[in-house]
Amino acid sequence: MQEFLVEITTRVPEGTPAEEVDRRRAAEAVRARELAAAGRLARLWRPVGEPRSIGVWRAADEPELRAEVLGSLPMWPWMTAVVTALEPHPNDPGAGARS
Template sequence: MQFLVTMTTHVPDGVSAETVEEVRGREAARSRELAAEGHLLRLWRPPLAPGEWRTLGLFAAADEVELEKVLASMPLRIWRTDEVTPLSPHPNDPALGG
């Protein structure tokens, strides 16, 4: 199954810039691993307001339980909320070759 995930990050007040950069570095490394495993298919950054931190991701997982394990493995999850939308195929999808 594929899932569209809106990931919104809110770094708590008082967290040092060094800590934020360290966690973001680990997030980037984990994202590369998830992509290599076939779980993370795409990432997009929508238009953002100043101070807003949001990402849209297309993920693949067997089901919502596996997806939750994937999302929980990402370092930014400590400061992030995720809104998950399960996706189903559309009959007119050009990728289906129909």
């Protein structure tokens, strides 16, 4: 499976009822746990003070990542994503831990 660095920015459409936002956020947390358990979401961070997240995600390729993995997130319609395919670096200090 290919790894991807994904930067996601979520913008809730103006006028969206708070109940809808709360419902989707709760469903998003559930789906993120499911994707992590399935090995699709490896790590996730939120930069301090910013409305975006940065994560390492896994899929066969970018179309699968966007359609089946990220596209399954309840808040996906409100998200924009910058996807960067990753490959191992020969000097990665964590590579030995994964071998």
